[in-house]
Ligand SMILES: Nc1nc2c(c(=O)[nH]1)N(C=O)[C@@H](CNc1ccc(C(=O)N[C@@H](CCC(=O)O)C(=O)O)cc1)CN2
């Protein structure tokens with residue numbers, strides 16, 4: 001199947017989850033992610049605000065704040081088209097809506113964190129396979145932003161995909177620029193490669 005058709009199918013799959021299924025999934029993934037990170041010294045963590053029935057990250061964010069872990073959200077880069085910046089997100093951060101209708105912090109350069117200074121980066125995805133390949137919304141934002149860190153085989157940040165179990169497929173068609181994941185956390189289990 002073509003990548004675009006897989007996106008369509010997987011987006012409609014997660015859109016069919018009920019409100020209650022979404023809530024239960026959010027509670028379980030929160031437990032799993034904190035279990036996965038429990039012995040690590042995490043000070044800065046990048047994550048995203050859910051959109052299009054992506055797994056709800058709000059419970060994770062609340063818990064991170066509770067543990068005084070600094071939370072960072074993606075911002076569409078103001079002049080490097082196709083790239084993301086990560087900016088500090090606090091309860092009272094001024095927000096704006098980006099061109100995809102997703103809330104993001106209002107750009108404030110003093111609050112931007114270079115990707116290599118994040119300990120963990122949790123990425124959204126549309127589909128993943130059993131080898132850790134990731135398919136996103138089709139903008140190439142994460143692939144572009146992470147290409148350099150992947151090429152340089154940096155240990156930081158640890159990149160973790162977050163997904164509903166229904167987003168798993170056996171095998172995705174991959175492209176040369178795709179950045180594979182070493183960890184994907186779902187409500188049912190944590191995949192490690
Ligand atoms: N929650 C969340 N935030 C995120 C992402 C994401 O996947 N999820 N991104 C991950 O990269 C970036 C935004 N990328 C996106 C790329 C495409 C579409 C999207 O809805 N595309 C529409 C077409 C919209 C248009 O062309 O105007 C579509 O495919 O229907 C959304 C976000 C940054 N923030």
Ligand SMILES: Nc1ncnc2c1ncn2[C@@H]1O[C@H](COP(=O)(O)OP(=O)(O)OP(=O)(O)O)[C@@H](O)[C@H]1O
Pocket residue numbers: 003124125134135136137138139140141142143144145147175177178
């Ligand atoms: N490292 C890169 N350098 C230049 N272009 C890239 C890079 N990575 C991806 N692209 C371009 O971005 C476009 C979309 O890529 P792709 O379909 O893999 O996005 P995606 O993984 O679904 O999205 P995202 O990474 O935002 O979640 C492709 O046309 C590709 O050419």
